[in-house]
Amino acid sequence: MDTMRRQLLKGAGATGALAAALAAGLLKPTQVLASEWNRTAFEAKESPAVLKALGASGSSDSKDLQLKAPEIAENGAVVPVEVISNIPNTISIAVLVDKNPFPLSAAFDFANGAVPEISVRLKLGQTSVVKAVAKTADGKFYTAQKEVKVTVGGCGG
Amino acid sequence: MNRREFLQVLAAASAAGMALDSPRALAAQGGEALYDLPRFGNVHLLHFTDCHAQLLPIHFREPSVNIGVGGATGKAPHLVGEHLLKAFGIAPRSLEAHAFTYLDFEQAARTYGTVGGFAHLTTLVKRLRASRPGALLLDGGDTWQGSATALWSKGQDMVDACRLLGVDMMAPHWEFTLGHERVKEIVEGDFKGRIEFLAQNVKTTDFNDPVFAPYALREMNGVSVAVIGQAFPYTPVANPRYMVPDWTFGIQEEEMQKVVDEVRAKGARVVVVLSHNGMDVDLKLASRVRGIDAILGGHTHDGVPQPVVVANPGGRTLVTNAGSNGKFLGVLDFDVREGRITDFRYRLLPVFSNLLPPDAAMAALVDKWRAPHLPKLGEKLAVTEAMLYRRGNFNGSWDQLILDAIMDVKGADIAFSPGFRWGTTLLPGQAITFEHLMDQTAITYPYATLTEMSGEQIKTILEDVGDNLFNPDPYYQQGGDMVRVGGMTYACDPAARIGHRIQDMRLNGKLMEADRKYKVAGWAPVAEGAQGEPIWEVVARWLRDRRTVSARRLNNPRLIGIQGNPGMA
Numbered sequence: 001m002d003t004m005r006r007q008l009l010k011g012a013g014a015t016g017a018l019a020a021a022l023a024a025g026l027l028k029p030t031q032v033l034a035s036e037w038n039r040t041a042f043e044a045k046e047s048p049a050v051l052k053a054l055g056a057s058g059s060s061d062s063k064d065l066q067l068k069a070p071e072i073a074e075n076g077a078v079v080p081v082e083v084i085s086n087i088p089n090t091i092s093i094a095v096l097v098d099k100n101p102f103p104l105s106a107a108f109d110f111a112n113g114a115v116p117e118i119s120v121r122l123k124l125g126q127t128s129v130v131k132a133v134a135k136t137a138d139g140k141f142y143t144a145q146k147e148v149k150v151t152v153g154g155c156g157g
Numbered sequence: 158m159n160r161r162e163f164l165q166v167l168a169a170a171s172a173a174g175m176a177l178d179s180p181r182a183l184a185a186q187g188g189e190a191l192y193d194l195p196r197f198g199n200v201h202l203l204h205f206t207d208c209h210a211q212l213l214p215i216h217f218r219e220p221s222v223n224i225g226v227g228g229a230t231g232k233a234p235h236l237v238g239e240h241l242l243k244a245f246g247i248a249p250r251s252l253e254a255h256a257f258t259y260l261d262f263e264q265a266a267r268t269y270g271t272v273g274g275f276a277h278l279t280t281l282v283k284r285l286r287a288s289r290p291g292a293l294l295l296d297g298g299d300t301w302q303g304s305a306t307a308l309w310s311k312g313q314d315m316v317d318a319c320r321l322l323g324v325d326m327m328a329p330h331w332e333f334t335l336g337h338e339r340v341k342e343i344v345e346g347d348f349k350g351r352i353e354f355l356a357q358n359v360k361t362t363d364f365n366d367p368v369f370a371p372y373a374l375r376e377m378n379g380v381s382v383a384v385i386g387q388a389f390p391y392t393p394v395a396n397p398r399y400m401v402p403d404w405t406f407g408i409q410e411e412e413m414q415k416v417v418d419e420v421r422a423k424g425a426r427v428v429v430v431l432s433h434n435g436m437d438v439d440l441k442l443a444s445r446v447r448g449i450d451a452i453l454g455g456h457t458h459d460g461v462p463q464p465v466v467v468a469n470p471g472g473r474t475l476v477t478n479a480g481s482n483g484k485f486l487g488v489l490d491f492d493v494r495e496g497r498i499t500d501f502r503y504r505l506l507p508v509f510s511n512l513l514p515p516d517a518a519m520a521a522l523v524d525k526w527r528a529p530h531l532p533k534l535g536e537k538l539a540v541t542e543a544m545l546y547r548r549g550n551f552n553g554s555w556d557q558l559i560l561d562a563i564m565d566v567k568g569a570d571i572a573f574s575p576g577f578r579w580g581t582t583l584l585p586g587q588a589i590t591f592e593h594l595m596d597q598t599a600i601t602y603p604y605a606t607l608t609e610m611s612g613e614q615i616k617t618i619l620e621d622v623g624d625n626l627f628n629p630d631p632y633y634q635q636g637g638d639m640v641r642v643g644g645m646t647y648a649c650d651p652a653a654r655i656g657h658r659i660q661d662m663r664l665n666g667k668l669m670e671a672d673r674k675y676k677v678a679g680w681a682p683v684a685e686g687a688q689g690e691p692i693w694e695v696v697a698r699w700l701r702d703r704r705t706v707s708a709r710r711l712n713n714p715r716l717i718g719i720q721g722n723p724g725m726a
């Protein structure tokens with residue numbers, strides 16, 4: 001376990017780390033985000049409507065799009081989800097939680113050959129299918145999905 | 158008189174209440190020859206699992222209900238009674254039939270005597286080690302929990318016993334309910350340089366750093382052997398999260414593949430996984446991960462006489478499960494020639510206490526830990542008129558007793574008791590001691606509770622636990638049994654989808670209402686901050702008031718669509 005790294009980060013504090021990220025140009029200021037924000041997709045209340053807003057209706061599953069998520073969530077409030085696209089020329093990845101009130105949880109754009117890998121922690125209100133949608137430079141969409149169970153717990157073993 | 162007639166005479170004598178000569182009955186079954194296992198090959202693995210801190214010999218009744226659904230229907234481990242005997246070619250009424258099934262349990266238990274006990278297990282381990290130089294002893298976990306003395310000593314009695322027994326490596330589950338600090342203290346203290354505590358699937362929640370060693374490599378008779386540890390993947394879900402706040406678990410199938418590839422690259426010729434996944438999860442894992450020769454499994458407490466051979470893209474993997482409560486010792490021998498496994502032998506040996514003299518040093522250690530507590534442990538709370546056991550998918554007479562007691566004491570309409578698979582068996586006429594009660598209840602979150610729940614909440618809980626047991630995809634199962642239910646009745650369709658399994662919920666014959674509130678008693682809450690009297694105090698009080706406990710009427714759900722399932726007696 002890398003204790004040193006953990007202590008350094010604790011010492012730096014969350015605000016400091018965020019400021020550093022902004023300064024390094026890793027995060028964009030809000031004004032830029034606002035202009036690229038797909039309001040229709042993020043405000044849609046059903047997954048099919050999200051896919052439509054993204055232009056991804058009718059896309060098919062691809063083995064080259066990996067979605068890593070637990071079968072059973074340890075804590076529904078912070079479910080770790082990782083998406084890795086091995087599809088050439090992936091330019092964006094979106095993550096949906098079908099049963100959430102607003103299914104579209106995150107969308108990432110990759111510019112100038114950035115490696116299309118993302119890792120997020122999502123809140124799941126209940127057991128749901130989690131979907132990843134990848135878009136390629138030629139405008140095609142691919143999906144991957146997995147059911148993540150949110151359970152009341154107890155009674156095991 | 159042939160063997161069968163001999164046993165019938167014994168059974169009749171037993172029924173008539175006559176004292177039985179257990180050594181003679183055992184001798185008629187071949188006696189100690191059971192343990193004369195000639196050495197085979199050059200790689201030897203001895204495996205026990207889920208002993209649940211049972212240091213003394215006990216009885217343990219195997220289930221009469223262990224239903225498999227979907228692809229698991231009618232296959233090991235979902236075979237009970239005669240179905241199991243037939244599948245594995247075990248003679249009815251034999252010593253092994255008693256070890257592996259519930260059939261004629263009371264008579265057979267009186268005839269053949271108790272099973273397990275660390276002093277007897279030690280003798281067996283020593284004997285096998287003598288014939289198998291270099292053999293590794295693997296403990297599948299659920300070792301530090303399950304008895305009064307383990308609870309009161311924070312697992313120290315078991316830690317000391319495992320060191321004396323000569324355990325080489327272990328994988329964990331209930332160990333974590335002692336809290337992460339205590340686990341670390343033992344692993345970095347008592348275990349250091351002696352017992353490898355292995356878990357490839359436990360990482361820190363922040364940076365995903367490994368918490369324990371994922372595997373150990375050993376040279377055995379010129380062969381490089383890797384043992385990979387797999388902790389129970391759903392520890393923070395099935396047990397309190399707050400006990401392991403900084404660690405994340407999960408099956409971690411891809412990580413498992415990486416670890417297998419890594420040990421192969423380091424030259425391992427035999428790769429085994431010491432697993433606490435549960436047998437259904439192990440069977441699926443074996444079908445998807447390449448390069449594992451055997452998964453020595455536990456958690457689901459299945460006493461499976463022979464391995465299941467699973468094909469996968471890399472070859473074949475043996476999957477075993479070695480029962481519980483110190484009742485069995487698995488012996489796996491591989492013959493490795495020119496770097497390749499050419500053949501194997503496997504036996505799951507029942508540990509019959511009357512066939513194995515106790516090891517003196519282990520017996521002394523067990524006595525040392527029990528001595529200060531003897532007056533408390535030995536308190537006779539009541540005498541049971543009927544057999545008390547726990548194991549089974551839906552209920553057991555021990556659980557029914559707990560449900561009856563807690564509903565009575567708490568004045569509840571309904572009671573829930575967790576579907577634990579540990580807990581020993583008492584025969585009719587036996588006194589229930591405080592120690593026996595602790596064998597069913599000794600956990601670090603024992604609080605008895607009384608809560609108001611709506612009919613809808615009750616349905617949600619039953620559906621949720623039912624799905625943990627009967628989800629057709631093993632990766633979504635947690636390996637416990639169904640929550641035991643007192644007061645209300647219901648029907649269950651195991652093959653249905655979540656939300657549709659639980660039907661016809663009734664209280665006093667009347668259909669329950671979604672919006673109505675009901676008083677529900679329970680114990681073992683996993684939420685942080687839960688409070689209440691320990692369940693053993695509640696049940697002990699109830700037992701002392703009675704002195705004699707009559708046969709409990711088991712509240713089992715009406716089952717739908719499982720006629721003819723070989724997982725059903």
